[in-house]
Amino acid sequence: MSKAAENWPPEDTEPATPHPDAPPSGTELGEHYSQCFGCGDDVESGLHIRSMIASDMTVVSKFTVGKDHQGAPGLAHGGLLACAFDEALGSTVGNLLRRPAVTARLETDFVRPVPVGSTLHIAAKLDGVSRRKTYVSAEGRLDAEDGPVAVRARGLFVTVGVEHFTKHGDADAISQFRDVRQAAGQDWDINP
């Protein structure tokens, strides 16, 4: 078992405080980027995950497993499920804290098989913050909010400045992306 798994969140974390401009409970969150494999509408074989703010510390996401998501016949691929949780956890950190952050560590426990056609109901919560580090965890239940737990995941996200994306990613696309978000009143605090 990993060190992080034994001690979560670490003792030096503080409770996470949602950003004052975080969307209120009940807000349906659309895609954060049209080309995102996790939530983007333009990615045909993507996961098309949709999320909603459930409370000031919790985000619920739904992911329906399609035929493009298989590992064994009729069953979801484990790595792809980890991807779904990366998206759900990232959405929780991003939307509640409104700071750019990237996944530094992702742990996944696969508890039961997830068949094609089933919908995972993923409830993610902020567990704590320590400087640039945000600890977040989630449970995914099969086919209902109170269905059996199929997957659990925990993630460490590290807050980064905008240069993380402009230096390592596509600077022009980042600029357009920020314009779109600014126009929608969704720009973020980008200097950690």
Ligand SMILES: CCCCC/C=C\C/C=C\C/C=C\C/C=C\CCCC(=O)SCCNC(=O)CCNC(=O)[C@H](O)C(C)(C)COP(=O)(O)OP(=O)(O)OC[C@H]1O[C@@H](n2cnc3c(N)ncnc32)[C@H](O)[C@@H]1OP(=O)(O)O
């Ligand atoms: C304008 C741009 C805005 C962009 C975003 C805008 C909008 C988005 C909107 C909504 C979001 C909605 C949904 C998001 C959905 C999905 C999210 C998917 C997220 C991803 O899929 S993203 C891709 C995969 N991800 C990477 O591509 C990261 C590659 N990586 C790095 O870029 C560096 O590695 C980095 C930056 C992580 C750290 O580098 P660094 O140099 O900045 O900082 P450093 O190394 O000092 O780490 C600082 C402290 O974290 C601790 N630490 C670091 N790594 C650790 C580990 N693995 N385990 C345990 N602790 C760790 C250190 O120990 C230290 O701790 P301490 O402070 O206590 O010493």
